[in-house]
Amino acid sequence: MSMADTITFQMSNKMNCFHHFQPRVEEFGEKHGLPVKVVFHLNLVLDELITNIISYGYTDFDEHPINVRVGIEDDVITIRIEDDAEPFNILEAPEPEFDVPLEERIRPVGGMGVHLVKSMVNNIDYKREDGKNVLVLTKNISKPCCLVKG
Amino acid sequence: MAMNELKENGITILAVDGNLDAEGTQAMEEKVLSLLAGGETCLLFDFSDLDYINSSGLRVLVLAYQRLKKASGKIAICGIKDYIQEVFEVSGYDKIFPLFPNRGDALTGM
Numbered sequence A: 001m002s003m004a005d006t007i008t009f010q011m012s013n014k015m016n017c018f019h020h021f022q023p024r025v026e027e028f029g030e031k032h033g034l035p036v037k038v039v040f041h042l043n044l045v046l047d048e049l050i051t052n053i054i055s056y057g058y059t060d061f062d063e064h065p066i067n068v069r070v071g072i073e074d075d076v077i078t079i080r081i082e083d084d085a086e087p088f089n090i091l092e093a094p095e096p097e098f099d100v101p102l103e104e105r106i107r108p109v110g111g112m113g114v115h116l117v118k119s120m121v122n123n124i125d126y127k128r129e130d131g132k133n134v135l136v137l138t139k140n141i142s143k144p145c146c147l148v149k150g
Numbered sequence B: 001m002a003m004n005e006l007k008e009n010g011i012t013i014l015a016v017d018g019n020l021d022a023e024g025t026q027a028m029e030e031k032v033l034s035l036l037a038g039g040e041t042c043l044l045f046d047f048s049d050l051d052y053i054n055s056s057g058l059r060v061l062v063l064a065y066q067r068l069k070k071a072s073g074k075i076a077i078c079g080i081k082d083y084i085q086e087v088f089e090v091s092g093y094d095k096i097f098p099l100f101p102n103r104g105d106a107l108t109g110m
Helices: A017-031 A036-056 A112-120 B022-037 B055-070 B082-091 B103-109
Strands: A004-012 A065-073 A076-083 A123-129 A132-140 B002-008 B011-020 B042-046 B050-053 B074-078
Touching: A004 A017, A017 A036, A017 A065, A017 B022, A036 A065, A036 A076, A036 A112, A036 A132, A036 B050, A036 B082, A112 B055, A112 B082, B002 B022, B011 B022, B022 B055, B042 B055, B042 B103, B050 B082, B055 B074, B055 B082, B074 B103
Parallel strands: B011 B042, B011 B050, B042 B074
Antiparallel strands: A004 A065, A065 A076, A076 A132, A123 A132, B002 B011
16 A cells, blocks of 8 residues: 655744654654654754754854655655755765774764764755755665765 | 763763763763863763764763773773764774673772
């Protein structure tokens, strides 16, 4: 049986991000009987990406909308995030300095958030469109992850 | 997020329950910094009831690791759930932090 469902919500860079989306993601997970681990992955992916946008994305102090859509169709979950922050392509972000011992790293956990995101999804698409970043991530819950390995 | 601190066999145990979101992580960071400033050299994080951690939470653990390494101290983590252990594996931090299944094992193994 095929099933499709989508939740959308608008956030702003002035919001406490986790408190805003976490209850919605939990509810979505419950409705579709998603494993605890998958719900954790969804929360972590949204948290890391939205926190990045809020922390580094803006050059002014104004309020900006961040539009989020999470959908499921059969075994494929799609996350879409659209923001009007500065251009940022997660696919071009530097990886953590894995080859350098931890105590010698200049950026101890630099790039780790993005690395975690890549490890929890199967595909990432980025485009800059009409002055907006549009990021689409897909996760197939019937397949092992993912874009990177630890 | 809730934190509970106690001392056993000279080891300070910090049990962290619930979610280490931005707010929780900030509270844990303040706690860890104050413990380190107070001269603690042996820290055990009990994550048995921890449901959520992100890269900022990992950053606080790395900070504690780096400080304690300089002070010839010890740090370990126990009780983490399998899906959180995966975050440690993906980040490579499972090779840095001793991970124990439970508090008892950590106290004898540290």
